[in-house]
Amino acid sequence: MDVIRAQKFEKIFDKFTRSKQIYEGILLIESTRGDFSFSKGYGGRKLNSPLLMASITKLFTTTCILLLLEQGKLSLDDKVAQYFDRSLISGIHVYGGKEYTFELTIFDLLFQISGLPDVYEEGKDCLKTNIIKEDSYFTIDEMIARVKKLKPHFAPRTGRKAYYADINFDLLGEIIEKVSGLTLPEAYRQYIYEPLGLIKTYLPQSENEYVPRIYYKNKAIHRPRVVISSRASGGCVTTASELMIFIKAFFGGRLFNEEIFARLSTYKQLQASMGPIYYGGGYMRIPLNGLVTLFMGKGELIGHSGSTGSFAFYYPIRDLYFVGDLNQMANAALPVRLSMQLAVSSKE
Secondary structure, X not given: OHHHHHHHXXXXXXXXXXXXXXXXXXXXXXXXXXXXXXXXXXXXXXOOOOEEOHHHHHHHHHHHHXXXXXXXXXXXXXXXXXXXXXXXXXXXXXXXXXXXXXXXXXHHHHOOOOOOOOOOOOOOOOHHHHHHHOOOOOOHHHHHHHHHOOOOOOOOOOOOOOOOOHHHHHHHHHHXXXXXXXXXXXXXXXXXXXXHOOOOOEOOOOOOOOOOOEEEOOEEEOOHHHHHHHHHHHXXXXXXXXXXXXXXXXXXXXXXXXXXXXXXXXXXXXXXXXXXXXXXXXXXXXXXXXXXXXXXXOXXXXXXXXXXXXXXXXXXXXXXXXXXXXXXXXXXXXXXHHHXXXXXXXXX
């Protein structure tokens, strides 16, 4: 049966990598105990090849927040404003003529229900357009200034949906540093890399560190300054092998208290551009029983994808983890579609 399942997975991965958009890719699928394992690379990618985690980095940030919560060093109800200079964040959230900046909580950021706009995708001068054109650094102060130029989508906690915006996790990264007394790379190392024995996973801090190239359509672009600036919302580099270790630990109770983790399973659907994705406390949930799968799927995927083609999902109903990368920035839906098709095909 495992042979048949592996053949299905290979067929699906081959179909995706035959696309003109895909120049390299890697897929690793395992069960919790590792008694089932399938992997395949494309375009020279291997299990230990560096890959850009992009927004999967948000799972690292979530891990740090939960551990600091467990240690009693912060509360999800803490006001965000207590961790920042008032002059810096004043005006970041003004909706319907009312200032909500000082009502924002850590909970709002983690669950993507702050209503804050997404500077990566929104506005004439959106960050994504700039990234495609050139490589440049940006600071948290500059990100906040960009957010202030855009309109929020709803008052905190009042939207029928969540709204995905990197600034939520950029702010969480700053809070982690203030609460822990560690730099973000140090926090990731202390709370994640060292406990899990990860030796090839890192948050780049200088252009001397290796940052994988990213494909945008048919062009390979190198954006180390952007990656270094992305930090808590999307700056980590890892390998498929180490990403598998992490995602198993994240959903397997090895990193933080399971009771705390249970508080994260309240989901709201994200904006229409994010398709069938819901967001909980720091991670995505993708139901598989709807129209998108022609009602052929069961259960759900939980985890995260990245805008550059990376993905790390758990499929509880079959006890399978899917991690990898398609390395294509022009179509952020590809890793989600691949993961969904792998899950639907995994029935025994």
